[in-house]
Amino acid sequence: MTSLKLAVIGGDGIGPEVTEEALKVLEVAAPAELKVEPTRYDLGAERYLATGEVLPDAVLAEIREHDAILLGAVGGKPGDARLPAGILERGLLLKLRFELDHYVNLRPSRIFPGVVSPLAAPGDVDFVVVREGTEGPYTGNGGTLRAGTPHEVATEVSLNTAHGVERVVRDAFARASRRPRRKLTLVHKTNVLVHAGAVWSRLVNAVAAEFPDVTVDYLHVDAATIFLTTDPSRFDVIVTDNLFGDILTDLAAAITGGIGLAASGNINPDRTAPSMFEPVHGSAPDIAGQGIADPTAAILSVSLMLDHLGHSQAAAAVEAAVLADRAELAASGRDVRRSTSEIGDAIAARVAH
Amino acid sequence: MTSLKLAVIGGDGIGPEVTEEALKVLEVAAPAELKVEPTRYDLGAERYLATGEVLPDAVLAEIREHDAILLGAVGGKPGDARLPAGILERGLLLKLRFELDHYVNLRPSRIFPGVVSPLAAPGDVDFVVVREGTEGPYTGNGGTLRAGTPHEVATEVSLNTAHGVERVVRDAFARASRRPRRKLTLVHKTNVLVHAGAVWSRLVNAVAAEFPDVTVDYLHVDAATIFLTTDPSRFDVIVTDNLFGDILTDLAAAITGGIGLAASGNINPDRTAPSMFEPVHGSAPDIAGQGIADPTAAILSVSLMLDHLGHSQAAAAVEAAVLADRAELAASGRDVRRSTSEIGDAIAARVAH
């Protein structure tokens, strides 16, 4: 019997609701010899508003001792003046990604059966975005001079290192070489961001030499948004920087029929710290507490977690259960409104089966 | 009789082809008392490859003496190793935008009659993006340490000044207040890019006080891509930074049925230098020289030019001619393949009428 020490951060809004369903599915999906031992951490907007704490050092140290992290969503009500801009994002979410060196931010996109894409003819969409998670414009580097005056100057510095780019590019190539189509598209803006662009281009070319079976392609980020709406089936693996990845994965979620189904893994492939799995969607305070949030993205994040931990069969079972659940729903032709826990139960039952 | 001294930069690929049609329409659309005096400048990839020159100072000085600039598109064949990354973009296109202080990069989006959107149900789309044109990550600020080594560090610095942000925000509010819906959406990523985000938020709020009739809204850039695919009719005026504007306007062009119809103005509202009008699309070397490029976006850019120069009736006539041309085509139900000059002729004939 081995144990899976899991740090669970439900967060705010619908975060805790979807996380509980994901845990429910994890319990039944985990191999018999794996004992899931969740420890819940109360972090997010609520905690900050109540205590002023975002992520105390002691809590981070504890979380670090786990095998994996399951996160729901963090974020208060839009426009809540008591929450300084970015305090939770930078103090909690990004802090975890950076401190735990989650350099691979993995976001698969596919159109699930019965899900309606806003595109008239999306085609056969099945790609994965490998978003760099620890560099780019997300480092917090930058500052403000003469704040609040007519002479204010604010900078944001995008940091790109050969070390940081090469490791995520290598991971993306490895993933591409394991997929049937073996295609990798670098998305950047090398014609404008020439310094960062040069590092990305150089390292994609260098690593490509080690993966001769992978076809390599390049798109500027603006052009990539066009192809994502006009021909998304052309993509297989996209590798891109932190900010472009943020934008492209929300667009990818939209064209595949919704952020409600998009899962993500914040992965430390070197396993020097626990990886973190979370739905792409936010805390959706407008529908919180009503038991109507769709937990599917959180459940699919559990599949990514199991895969990362080496339990690929269990991971596949969760994914298959979600697919079967959607397919049955689609075949029934009914527009059933299921509650959060009904969806969790339905998927858990399939996995247990 | 007044004269309109027009600098014409056809550029590369399909650029010169579409520019000639735009000129053709301008000739017939210009008010009787306005004499169009085009001067052609040979700039772009071809010129660079032949002479090593991108934008000689003397040429820039000459261009500066004009009333307006009409640009086709610049850019060589993808992957042409003789063209260093960004040399034309930064040495010519962005250089013109920066030197001539084109701080308002204006990009309207609407679905023209008969044009097929990739969205199943786009709704009634009619918005305009006011993209900042002289700051953000486009300044070329940044650099490289230990280039080409495993220890390479590359930076890109986004510069945001109160001066630069306020003037474009003010322009966007003024445009919003002249439109029927009077709605303005700031798009940024204030939760991550907190320094730049603070300037943008502060100045949108400050200028909003002067435009009490304009409704103000905010979206993170990632969420904005979702709404552009699921509910684009919610937008009226979007104001955003240089890079986000680049990405959003290509996406906007895609969802409205194509980059082939997207016009843009690089505007200096203070009129201290000529403004520049260009289609959003690129030089499309793959279809160049065949006379099959659609010149409509270049022609619509002429409409933006006429409007900027104060000839609003002529501007409206060009736009109306394009709409009528598309409507007739759609009504005919035929999938006619018209040549570049046939489209130019058809629209010019309508304007002359």
Ligand SMILES: CC(C)[C@H](C(=O)O)[C@@H](O)C(=O)O
């Ligand atoms: C909340 C925010 C900081 C975050 C990001 O920008 O990475 C989110 O949008 C995401 O994509 O996970």
Ligand SMILES: CC(C)[C@H](C(=O)O)[C@@H](O)C(=O)O
């Ligand atoms: C060619 C490139 C420099 C340019 C930009 O990024 O602004 C283009 O994409 C545009 O949108 O006009």
